[in-house]
Structures are given as C-alpha cells and as structure tokens.
Amino acid sequence: MQTDAHDEPVFLGFGVPLDNYDIFRLRSQFLPLGKIGGKPSWLNPRTLPKSADLTCNVCQKPMCFLMQVSANGGSADPEHAFHRTLFLFVCRDPQCSRPNDAANLKAFRCQLPRANDFYSFDGPMDPDFEGDVEDPRALSDGPGLCRICGCQAAKKCAKCQIARYCSQSHQVIDWPAHKLQCAQAATDGKITEEEKNPRNPFVFKEFGVEIDQEYMPGNLFDGLSDDEGDDDDEENGEDDETEEEKNKRIKEFEKFVEKNKGKNVDMTKEDLDAATTEQPKDTEFEKFNRLVNLSPDQIVRYKRHGEPLRATATSQLPEEIEPCELCGAPRRFEMQLMPHLLSLIDVDAIGQSIDWASVYVYTCSASCQISNDGYAKEFVAKQDFS
Ligand SMILES: [Zn+2]
Ligand SMILES: [Zn+2]
Numbered sequence: 001m002q003t004d005a006h007d008e009p010v011f012l013g014f015g016v017p018l019d020n021y022d023i024f025r026l027r028s029q030f031l032p033l034g035k036i037g038g039k040p041s042w043l044n045p046r047t048l049p050k051s052a053d054l055t056c057n058v059c060q061k062p063m064c065f066l067m068q069v070s071a072n073g074g075s076a077d078p079e080h081a082f083h084r085t086l087f088l089f090v091c092r093d094p095q096c097s098r099p100n101d102a103a104n105l106k107a108f109r110c111q112l113p114r115a116n117d118f119y120s121f122d123g124p125m126d127p128d129f130e131g132d133v134e135d136p137r138a139l140s141d142g143p144g145l146c147r148i149c150g151c152q153a154a155k156k157c158a159k160c161q162i163a164r165y166c167s168q169s170h171q172v173i174d175w176p177a178h179k180l181q182c183a184q185a186a187t188d189g190k191i192t193e194e195e196k197n198p199r200n201p202f203v204f205k206e207f208g209v210e211i212d213q214e215y216m217p218g219n220l221f222d223g224l225s226d227d228e229g230d231d232d233d234e235e236n237g238e239d240d241e242t243e244e245e246k247n248k249r250i251k252e253f254e255k256f257v258e259k260n261k262g263k264n265v266d267m268t269k270e271d272l273d274a275a276t277t278e279q280p281k282d283t284e285f286e287k288f289n290r291l292v293n294l295s296p297d298q299i300v301r302y303k304r305h306g307e308p309l310r311a312t313a314t315s316q317l318p319e320e321i322e323p324c325e326l327c328g329a330p331r332r333f334e335m336q337l338m339p340h341l342l343s344l345i346d347v348d349a350i351g352q353s354i355d356w357a358s359v360y361v362y363t364c365s366a367s368c369q370i371s372n373d374g375y376a377k378e379f380v381a382k383q384d385f386s
C-alpha cells in the first residue's frame, strides 16, 4: 500500500483464509502485503527484535505474533524505507488484557532500502512461478528462530543442540512434539521440514491480508446530534450553551442538591456537570458503528497520518503521543486494529479473552533509519467498550 497525502482514502484490511498448501505465499521472500497469525515473516531476517523486547509488559512472558502490514509511503518515504513493514505482537494471556491499556501489545517498524541483502531490486518473487525460492533467512547469517513463535532464539535444546527456542516456556510447549525427534536430530544433526514448522497451540491461526479502499457515503453521519459530518470532537458543548440552557441546568442542580440534602454529598464542579447535564449519547460509538457496518469484516483501518476512528467517547485516546525515541520526530497515527480481528484469531469469547474495541498504532512521522535496518518499537494505544 502506498499512502502519504491527506486526501488519501482510508484503506481497509481484510483477513483472507488460505489453504495449507497456499500458506507459503505469506513467507518473507514474497513480501506479503500483510499476514495475520502464524509466525512473523520478518522483513529483515538478520537483525531481529531481542527476546526481551518481545515480552509482555504485564506478565513478562513472550508475546505472540498478531499481524504485520507492509506499508511504504512511496516517494514520501526516505530511500532507506523503500520496504517498510509494521509488526504487531500481543500477549496471549487474557489476564493481561486490561481495559483501555495497551500494556499487552507492542508494535515494531522495520525498513529496508531497495538495494538490500535479502530481496531482489526488482521486487518480490512471484509465488506462482518461483514457489521454491529460498527463504531470505537462508541468504543471511541471521539468528535461529524459535520453533514455537518464530522469533529470535538464543536458546537450544540441550540434548540435540538443534531445536531452538526464544525462551524456556516455549521449549516446554514444544517438548511433547520435539521429544519424538530429539534423539534422531542429535544423531543426524538436522530437523525435518515438518519438524521445523510444527503446528503449535501458541501461534494464532494464519490468514493473508487483502486491502481495499473505504467508500463512505456523504450522508453516513446524518442525524448524529451535535456535529454532523464533522470529524472533530464535541468538546465545545459548553461554549454553545445558551443563557436559557444554563439557567435550566442550574435549576436542575438546585433540585438535585435539595433532593440529596443530608446525604453527605460533597459536590465538585464535575459532579455538578455530571448531575445536571443530560447524559450525552456516545456519538463516537455511533459513528464507529455506522462506519464499521459498511464493511463489518474489516480487521484494519489504515491511513498514514490520518485520524484514528475513536470507538467510544467513554474513554480517551492519549492526547500526547511520545515522539520517536530514535530521531525525536513526532509520532503520528498510522493504523488501527478492529474488533473483527479478534474473531478471526478466535479469542473473542466475552469476558475471558484478549479484547479491544480498537488498537491504535502511531509511528515515527519521519520513518527514520533504524540501526542495522532492524526493528524500532512504536507507540500503541487501546480503547475498549466499557
Ligand atoms: Zn502478559
Ligand atoms: Zn518462542
């Protein structure tokens, strides 16, 4: 996807189920537009995020690959970012999923120049004609990958010295499958292809990603109370209050105080507002719903430097996004994960699973160069319906 200008449409991403024999199309060498679940198709297979960077901020255990999106800005991006992919990880433990808190999620940005060690200058290989092209990892002297999560693996099975893991917890998950072949691997020094890609319960179900433009009818937000069609928030309600409305509000407040006399209520200005202002409709939620209903299967909304689509007015998105730690440029909105993604990856059991109304990813607006063209952590925020 190539996006930069403000008048660009919003791009919507959809999950595409693939048969097992087509999953290879999502491997790194074909530079997939995106993928959900399975293991990451690393853009740079050599300089991977460290295991310590991929742990959950709540439980400190390894996170699971959630999805990746290839998103270069065409001519707007610097030469070192000819290829540009965002990677998202989430902790699988539902206990770590807390309302309006993105501590169980992480996002990384990786970029490569057009001339690089891993991909042809002329673009990605065609999976239909060059199906058995080698994984770029084989072309690099990149690190071994964990058999469970596909991330950098600094540890080896002590018995065979072949099977690799990012962590002890992943070795434990793999042991029932690996023990059948561990002795053999120790003897012949290799692991069969099948063994290299064991199906395991840790990774999410794998999908491809398709991208389409959003078409939004002009009258979509008609009838929404205070700001028809206007994207800005409705925080200007107070300024618009007429004298008459204000008097009415004060009268109601007096009634409220009268009613609550002796009940030991300590009124603040906020209480006054809460008590006397009619509970506002959640127009953010209403807008969100109308837009999502146009394409209920959307799993990603993408608009580089666009505006996030807030899911609800009951919680706020952070007003200040930390600037890029590498270059100091401001971070700006890039993409948003939608609730339908939860049902694709099978974690949408209410109240007992990972949850979000939306996950918002903000990235360095300069797409600055990363040391060794590796992976830079970006900023994630989360909103929940609660
Ligand atoms: Zn966790
Ligand atoms: Zn692992």
Ligand SMILES: [Zn+2]
Residues within 6 Å of the ligand: 157, 158, 159, 160, 161, 162, 163, 178, 181, 182, 183, 185
């Ligand atoms: Zn072993």
Ligand SMILES: [Zn+2]
Residues within 6 Å of the ligand: 324, 325, 326, 327, 328, 329, 364, 365, 366, 367, 368, 369
């Ligand atoms: Zn930067």
